[in-house]
Each structure stands twice: as structure tokens, then as C-alpha cells.
Amino acid sequence: MARWEPGARERLVLAAVELFTEQGYDETTVAQIAERAGVTKSTFFRHFPDKRKLLAAGQETLSQLLTEGIAGAPPDASPLAAVAAGLVRASSAMGPMNRELGPRLKAAIDANAELQERDALKSVGLAAAMTAALVARGVPDPTAQLAGELGVLAFKRGFTEWSGSDRPPVDELAPYTLKALDDLRTATASLG
Structure with missing residues (x-):
């Protein structure tokens, strides 16, 4: 996983929405979102404190x-x-x-x-x-x-x-x- 790839925030939002659609919000973990977005969990937490806040992005x-x-x-x-x-x-x-x-x-x-x-x-x-x-x-x-x-x-x-x-x-x-x-x-x- 690239550590400082541009667009991480947008990729995280996209990955989360895809996973929420595929398997539901409750069943989706931060680790799955980060993996789908091609970033680390720590990168996720640099952008969002939790997966709920991710949906309020913007x-x-x-x-x-x-x-x-x-x-x-x-x-x-x-x-x-x-x-x-x-x-x-x-x-x-x-x-x-x-x-x-x-x-x-x-x-x-x-x-x-x-x-x-x-x-x-x-x-x-x-x-x-x-x-x-x-x-x-x-x-x-x-x-x-x-x-x-x-x-x-x-x-x-x-x-x-x-x-x-x-x-x-x-x-x-x-x-x-x-x-x-x-x-x-x-x-x-x-x-x-």
C-alpha cells in the first residue's frame, strides 16, 4: 500500500459506500474500508475518527x-x-x-x-x-x-x-x- 498516495480521502469515501452497499453498514469494518481504498488503517484515522464520520465527509x-x-x-x-x-x-x-x-x-x-x-x-x-x-x-x-x-x-x-x-x-x-x-x-x- 502506498503511504501518501493522493486522493486517499475520496478513495476512502468511495470504498465505504461500495462496502456499505454490498454488505451493509454494520457489517463493514474500518479495516475493510482501508483495504478496499488501498490505504492503511492509520491513514483512515488521519482522515476520519470513525466510519460514521466518513458519511458526513464534506x-x-x-x-x-x-x-x-x-x-x-x-x-x-x-x-x-x-x-x-x-x-x-x-x-x-x-x-x-x-x-x-x-x-x-x-x-x-x-x-x-x-x-x-x-x-x-x-x-x-x-x-x-x-x-x-x-x-x-x-x-x-x-x-x-x-x-x-x-x-x-x-x-x-x-x-x-x-x-x-x-x-x-x-x-x-x-x-x-x-x-x-x-x-x-x-x-x-x-x-x-
Whole structure:
């Protein structure tokens, strides 16, 4: 095994998702993930404290991208327009590997209660990050919270549609998340 091969983090995520899909989350060990990725167990632990954290890989980056997009929206942008800017910014970081892993990762999460809880906490964290970015723009707290929650829901719905799509792999995520946000905006208008 090469000790310092580039891309170890990405290979670990890919190996884990493959193993979780093949044999289940509970049955997969850190040693198996490291072996499949072509790294040592110590390399695994340099990147992740445990296999649960591996599935949250990228959450901090995603939160940062969403908040950067919101912060960079035009000053006169509505809360949902600022969220849309965040979705576009975050979507720009999603590539073919994310699209390929999406359905397999969802299947692994759906098959394990612990992972479902972790996924729910991830959503809460993303919503909190977007809410804080909106509040920093001067959006009142209840409005910021609602817009942040809609942003998370739009991202998840758009990502699911994009990763499950039969369209060409060069197709970008942003149109999917923006359409999901528009659909949610329409749905909220019908609430009365």
C-alpha cells in the first residue's frame, strides 16, 4: 500500500459506500474500508475518527459553500434569492463522483437507523448555517429559519433528482436545486 498516495480521502469515501452497499453498514469494518481504498488503517484515522464520520465527509465544506453563496448574493436579494445563490455556489462543487455515489449512499442511509439519525443531524446543521448567513444579511430570524429549511429541502430534493437522473453525466446540479426551490416556493404559497 502506498503511504501518501493522493486522493486517499475520496478513495476512502468511495470504498465505504461500495462496502456499505454490498454488505451493509454494520457489517463493514474500518479495516475493510482501508483495504478496499488501498490505504492503511492509520491513514483512515488521519482522515476520519470513525466510519460514521466518513458519511458526513464534506458537510463542513457544503455549509461553507452555502453560506458563501448567501453572503455573496446582491444586497437587495430576497431571502429566497439569497438561498438560491447559496444553492448555486454549493452545486458548483458537486461533480460526477457525487452524482454516482448519491443513490448508493442514500440506500446505505435508508438501511440503517443510526445513519438516518446522522443524516437528519446533517440537515439541521446545514439549515443552521444558512439561517445564520441570512440573519447576518439582516433577515429577521423566523424568516431566515424558514428560508434556511427550504434551502436544505431544495438541496436534498434537487440532489436526489440529479443523482437519480438518466441525463448525461455532464449535467450540472444547480438547475435541479433551483427548480426544487421554485417548487417549494410555489408550495408555500398554497399553504394559505
